Amino acid sequence: MSSTNQSTQPASQQLPTRENSQFKKLVRFYEQKQYKKGLSCTKEILKKFPNHGETLAMKGLILNSMGRKEESLENIRNGIKNNFTSHVVWHVYGLWQRSERKYDEAIKAYKRALQCEKDSLTILRDLSLLQIQMRDLDGYKETRHQLFNLKPGQRQSWVGFAMSYHLLGDYDMAQSVLEEFRKTQQDRPALSPDKPFDIEHSEYLLYQNFVLRESGQYEDALRHIQVHEKDIYNKLTIAEIKYDLYMRLGTNDRAETILRDLIERNTENKKYYHMLEKCLQVTDINDKTKLYENLIEKYPRADAPKQITLHFLTGESFAKAIGSYLQKGFQKGVPSLFQSVKSLYATSEKVPIIDALLRTYLSNLTKYGTFETLSDTENLTAEVEPATSLLWLQYYLAQHYDYLGEINKAFQYINQAICDTPTLVELYMFKAKIFKHAGDYQTAASWMDEAQSMDTADRFVNCKCTKYFLRANQINTALEIAGKFTRENSSPADYLREMQCMWFELGMARAYRRLKRYGEALKKCHEIDRHFQEFMDDQFDFHSYCLRKMVLCAYVDMLNLEDHIKGHRFFRQAAEIAVEIYIRLYDHPVSEQDDDTNNTLANMSAAEAKKHKNKLRKQQLREQQEKQKLMEAERRKKEFQRSRNKEDAEEEKVKEEEIVAEKLEHCEKPLEEAMRFLQPLEDFSGNFIQTHYLGFEVYYRRKKHLLMLRCLKRMKKIDANNAKLHSCLMKFLKLVETEPIADERIRTLIEDELKTFGVKQGDSTKNIEELNEEFIKNHSNSLSHRAEAAKIMFLINPTNNVKAIEFLTTLDSNFSDQNLKICTSIYEDIQAGDYGLIESSTLEKYRLECNRHWPQANLFQVNPTSTFDQSLLPPSYASLSNPPPPYSSCDSQTNGNATVLLKQN
Template sequence: MGGSLPQKEANLFKTIVRSYETKQYKKGLKAADAILKKFPNHGETLSMKGLTLNCMDRKAEAYELVRLGLKNDLKSHVCWHVYGLLYRSDREYREAIKCYRNALRIDPDNIEILRDLSLLQAQMRDVAGFVETRQQLLTLKPNHRMNWIGFAVAHHLNSNASKAIDILEAYEGTLEDDYPPDNERCEHGEMLLYKISLMEECGFLERALEELHKKESKIVDKLSYKEQEVLLLVKLGLLEEGEKLYRMLLSMNPDNYRYYEGLQKCMGLLSESHCYSSDEIDRLEALYKSLGQQYSQSSAVKRIPLDFLNGKKFREAADNYIRPLLMKGIPSLFSDLSPLYDHPGKADILEQLILELEHSIRTTGGYPGRTEKEPPSTLLWNLFYLAQHYDRRGQYDTALVKIDEAIEHTPTVIDLYSVKSRILKHAGDLVAAAALADEARCMDLADRYINSECVKRMLQADQVALAEKTAVLFTKDGDQHNNLYDMQCMWYELASGESYFRQGDLGRALKKFLAVEKHYADITEDQFDFHAYCLRKMTLRTYVEMLKFQDQLHSHDYFRKAAGGAIRCYIKLYDSPSKSAAEEDGEISNLPASQKKKMRQKQRKAEARAKKEAEVKNEDSNASGASKSGKRNVKPVDLDPNGEKLLQVEDPLLEATKYLKLLQKHSPDSLETHLLSFELNMRKQRTLIAFQAVKQLLRLDAENPDSHCCLIKFFHKVGAMPAPVTDTEKLIWAVLEAERPTFSQLHEKSLLEANTQFLEKHGDSLMHRAAVAEMLYVLDPSKKAEAIKLIEDSSNNLVSINRTLGPVGKWKLNDCIAVHKLLGTRLNDNDAALRWKARCTQFFPYSTYFEGSCSSAIPSSAYNQIHKNPENLGATHPDTGHSADSISSNGKLEKLEASIKDLIV
């Protein structure tokens, strides 16, 4: 290092390196300036100064100095290494790898560069290169434990687990018999468990079990030892031994559901479909009865039988399970039992059971068959459960009656208001739901969860400004946007983005969706530090799991929602370009080609200049806040707070394609992925790719109305195309002609016949009828009246009768809203839309969209009745369901009055 420098300057160069490693950046700069004063063209010093400046957030100067240093000394491995470090800090990993490889050509045995290169190869999943680099490190330094482990992990990642086992065993052969010392026992035990998991992965089960027993004394984590042992026993078919071990594990943790599942598997009583014969149910009942006597305090041993019991036995077990939890007042009881609602008949039994308990408490003060009186709170939690039960079943009137009675019983319980808010949201009154959530929030201003739930309700009601003010209560220094972004608060950004999209603010919506995408990029980046840490700390099993998790990261729901939202924004932007962009294009389009190019170059330069000025201004304002190390604590300036620049893309569909590719790679089994692909590629006129999307939709769900629409639209569009002229067009035409008969829906049928057949098959479904009607209009616009009649002839088949307030049907609120939009926009018939709205008002009286009679969409009559007539102060307010005097006593009448006036406006 610091070659060709005199002794004094060479020592100063070492000071620069030490200062960089210890983050004493000002000291390092001082030493660098001292060298450069005498040797201004010394390449390695220039590079190190640039690297130091990079750590002080002076990137432009850093790159300039590092490039100058490399130019002055192209044959220095230090300059190339520093250049790689600079690229690495900016996540330019491929460029960094190139720099490291250039450095290794000059100094092929440099262990530090090899180690840095191996970390980047692991990050980029260049597993072949990772194996090669790790082998070189092991060859150069075979007495270092981390090099052996890294070489083994590299082979494991390269799908060669057997080779990894050989390497670990070779490493163990270099150890002494009394290894490990006390301070390394945990790390060595983890390495042994990792080796045994590799044997299991390779199918060497007997060898793995033998090795596990042999090394028992050296494995510190005894719980992991037992869990690994029982897995091997079950896989080897040694079920009796496995059963004993699972019972031992249950004695350690009787609330671990995985242990119960394993015990059932050992006894041959595990079914993934939860379908058991009567004999199996009897055996399971006996098993859990004995376990219940053994672990009387375990909730799992009481809850699990509810999944497999039926009829009277289910009712008895549910009764025994529910009674003490209602008495204790467990708010999460309904969440605990909600999976049972997917089992046929169990929801009816639970309803009957809870209603009997309610009746008994009301009449006798206690549970049926008991003389002891229950505390008054038992009735409260009974009503609380019933409200959620009726909400789950879509009986919103009854649910509201129950929750209002619970609030009247004990008006200080916050959970009651949260549940009432949820019921109103499901019923379609989003404004009232937000008001109730805000009331719950005001009852405990220190509860972050309730605050978050309130913010979510406000965003669902498109009250974005109010949601931001509420969210800011729990952010640092009142900095709402930056703080929530720094915390990677993705639920907020998704809900906010969806709200902006509904309101037509594509700029802000895109900004929120792309922020979520950026979080996933940050999560991917965050794994970098663990490549070295996990090998050093020997957390190898967790490390490999983390890498597998990272490989599937973009398949998670939040990313799928964010990418889908961004694509929808770009498609809408393409269909309806923003006004400013359209005007700008209109001005430029009249210019000659050469002037167009100059104009666009000027625009780009002006934007870059404005950005640089903002950065300089920001740096100056934060200069006083520099830390001792010289690094400024600079908050990034948001140059586009409203997302206006995001809308000024030249090709929205090209931007959308970037996110579509990620969805196609990581979420190929999602229907939405291929729906978006179809919409995007039809606009791009990429016929064969759109055709592939149609095939994927039919593969996933051929009976889905969206799949049917895409199929009909595609072949209708193809049929309307002019005759092929070019060779490419002829080839595409030939492919489509050959493929069309393979679709059973279209085989020897016209598109109209296929559409009619789809109606015959799914005539009872509202959304299927709507899809058929839309396609009928697409195929033949003259049949618009027939298409509308198809929708209006839909019947809302009644599935139950609400004992309190009328009928309950199969139609879902969101489906009816979608049909209303279809009538008003795509079918363009306002009269039919009005008729549909009037019809849906009867079925959804709480829906603000349909302006139902019980919704807050028309609150003036009820409000005026309370406000103008003092004798009606006991009447309930349409937003909250509370009496006007209670609202006034809480100091909220003025607030509600203002919100109601806003609604009227």
């Protein structure tokens, strides 16, 4: 930061030579982060000139770096007040606003500083960084133009100026600037033998070619890459660019030559094989088969071409190819063998072939020790397969039948494999997975814990174990498991939040939601939201770095990524959870839930009420202990930070406002809070139907008719047969019918749009009952569609709902989508009251029916702890004299304890 020219300042703000020298020292101390020395300089200057604006501003800037925010802002404002015409005070004010992430205000301050000192390079650079951060591309272009005029000899000036046009889509201007600068680089100094390539110049040329390709000048781009190929270090990128350009220009023979070289370089890259198919324009199955036979013969050790052939081969040829592939996998002992062929199971004709082969292999390995059936003579001379082949075949069979939904067969094979080889971690991990698919999350967690205990140094197994305990709602246990790989003397939850471990936070959010601890679940969702905000803020440091180091292509990719960062699945999933919870809190505020708890206690016997109160008290005690641990860890962390740099205080990060779960749970306007998450969903995840379903539910409660209609149209565009679209449409029609729209224009628009949904017959709208009956008739064999239709039946007739209840709770093996996931969703929705008031006897009947279909699922068991078979526990659990009950160890009431839930109803 440069000081102001003394001659341009008011007389009252001009410093004598000695103090001016002190001020320059002060600026230097700040830049070197010697904050205490800087404060000493400000003290000496202000002793004689207490109203010197620039010194007051610099004092505030130093205090801000030391974490004294309020005091720093007061000094900066006093500095502005005393010297309104100094660019230094405005620049300092902009830096303060930038540290608070108030980028718009910082831009205003920088522009005000430029009015005082229009040619300040430092201010212009800082302004350009903020403008690209806020994607003010027009302002960025103007600022980069000013920097270019002031420093035309710097490479960053040329590149930044060209990039400003590139980002605005003016490719011709960007290319002309880049080419002019490249011409000035013709007489570069010779490189040494130790450094045969100039990496920065190489990146510059790649960026120039990138601009040519984006502008559609493919011939010029090809000519450019050919001319400058010798100066570009990344030969792989060159080859891929040339292939792309040759294909666009129709020169397929040259593209094929390049592709053959790329395949030779990396035989496991499937993308290259698909590119070769496109290049050769191979569409006929016979031609494709010959192509891959030649490739497999040329690269016999490569798996990629073999896996690709499995997708287009059929019949006997497929059976032969998949048999050879599986046999080699069993012989080598490849744990990921099933994952590599799982996509084949989407083709129903191939599943019986795989199943028949597997049963044949099992029979032959057991009888002959080989994969092939042998005669008595051949059996004497045949080479026997290694014993591990049978083990990996059993492992694959367990995965095979688990994927097909035949849980009992999967257990049979995995149990046999564990009995034969009790030391293989993968077997225990997959047995846990089978229990998870069966709905027994508690036993699944215990088996995954067994696997983790067998290899405590494996981080992957540790993470899997943590996930399984979270799915079993055992949050404290999950934290203990995760803590084995976190930093010592710190809380695992704090460390994982600091490391932005979002899969863990998502698992906790889901667990808290299942336990109906909505405040804690929302807290995790807000923490994930903060992580993405940090991602967007962290890009600030790269704006100057990437221009300086010339990593320009990667920089443009980063800008594009940041523009759509909230489309990531982690944010989408967290936002969906948050919106669902806020809708739930709007429909059933926490005060009502507390009243329900009191009513529940009133309906219990004295013994049951006492037991329930003890349970709640223990839960509260655990929560208090956890909070105390977190507070103690935070205290130790602060003490450690205070002792780090004794001479100078280090610059502290912006302190985020603490997220309090109780405040989130008791928010006054839940729908407004839901919009905070819903808006990014609609902006970046609009291709998911769940986004628009949640949007409809929010707008439905806010009575926003046009926004509801927009959600309906988007849902229809994604999936016109989706069950949720029907229920939303019926609710919309019911709302319009019961609460007519006053505005004539909106009413006319809605009537016109409804014609596209088939609810209009002539000039009249079809009856909702008729539409629902028609929907039921068309989707009578789909359980998910029946569930949504039942909601409309309850909406039409909330009191007389016997038919709707019977329709909803009927299970039939002929239903196309009758599975554990959908039945679990229906059961939980009934418990939550989404279908109105349903008698406990009806719910119990449905639970028993589900329990008959999925006997191991925790949710459908009456009292898991009393009926639990101890033989299902892993060895280390079963060997304990008093093994922990796998269901009572949850942090709160388990979902499987249906007895309590029934009594609450």
